[in-house]
Amino acid sequence: MSVSKEAPTSQPEHWLSRYGNSLYRYALLRTGNPAVAEDIVQETLLSAWQHRDQYSMRSSEKTWLTGILRHKIADHYRQRKRAQDTVDLDALEHDGSAIDHRVFDDDGHWRQDLGKWGRDPLKETEAGALWEVLEVCMGRLPNLQRDAFALHELQADGGDDIAQTLGVKPNHLYVLLHRARLSIRQCLEALWFGGAAP
Numbered sequence: 001m002s003v004s005k006e007a008p009t010s011q012p013e014h015w016l017s018r019y020g021n022s023l024y025r026y027a028l029l030r031t032g033n034p035a036v037a038e039d040i041v042q043e044t045l046l047s048a049w050q051h052r053d054q055y056s057m058r059s060s061e062k063t064w065l066t067g068i069l070r071h072k073i074a075d076h077y078r079q080r081k082r083a084q085d086t087v088d089l090d091a092l093e094h095d096g097s098a099i100d101h102r103v104f105d106d107d108g109h110w111r112q113d114l115g116k117w118g119r120d121p122l123k124e125t126e127a128g129a130l131w132e133v134l135e136v137c138m139g140r141l142p143n144l145q146r147d148a149f150a151l152h153e154l155q156a157d158g159g160d161d162i163a164q165t166l167g168v169k170p171n172h173l174y175v176l177l178h179r180a181r182l183s184i185r186q187c188l189e190a191l192w193f194g195g196a197a198p
Helices: 012-031 034-050 061-083 089-103 121-127 129-139 143-154 159-166 170-193
Strands: none
Touching: 012 034, 012 061, 012 129, 012 143, 034 061, 061 143, 061 159, 129 143, 129 170, 143 159, 143 170, 159 170
16 A cells, blocks of 8 residues: 655644754754754744645655755855954964964974874764764854854855855865864864863
8 A cells, every 4th residue: 555645734843843853953063053053943944834835755854854954054154144244364364373383383294193082983973972072162163164164064065155155265265174174173182082071
């Protein structure tokens, strides 16, 4: 007996109880702000309800909602960029070079050997604990670095799209990503793999 699929008739309250935690974690990891994550999830559910007749049923309801959420997150970054004052590139260069000097010597080699992490990152990621520490580390980044990192590494957007969303040139984007990765690596080394509490 085959079961025919119908357009979702769920109420947003049902989506919230069934998928809310997952959508919220997804948004929080990509924005680093609990209030913003909550707002984006609410906007996602509202948009899903308003456009429920466009659900093609080629994917699961959760996948469909996550797709809407991804677009809402990208919209958040675009709006934030429009609201931002002009970025002081000199200040960014100064902040970024400081971490480069702490991490690399004059020849470009690591100042310290990488510590032995001793844990299986895949297993830890599945358990969710590593994601919590990653959230803490991302929260310590300057806004533009965090946005670039989230869009590139977590949202998996393309470089040209990210540069356009953030209003930066592609070369500047790669500098932001480089510095974000260095900072996150140091933070993870200290808080997670080094065993300190967040």
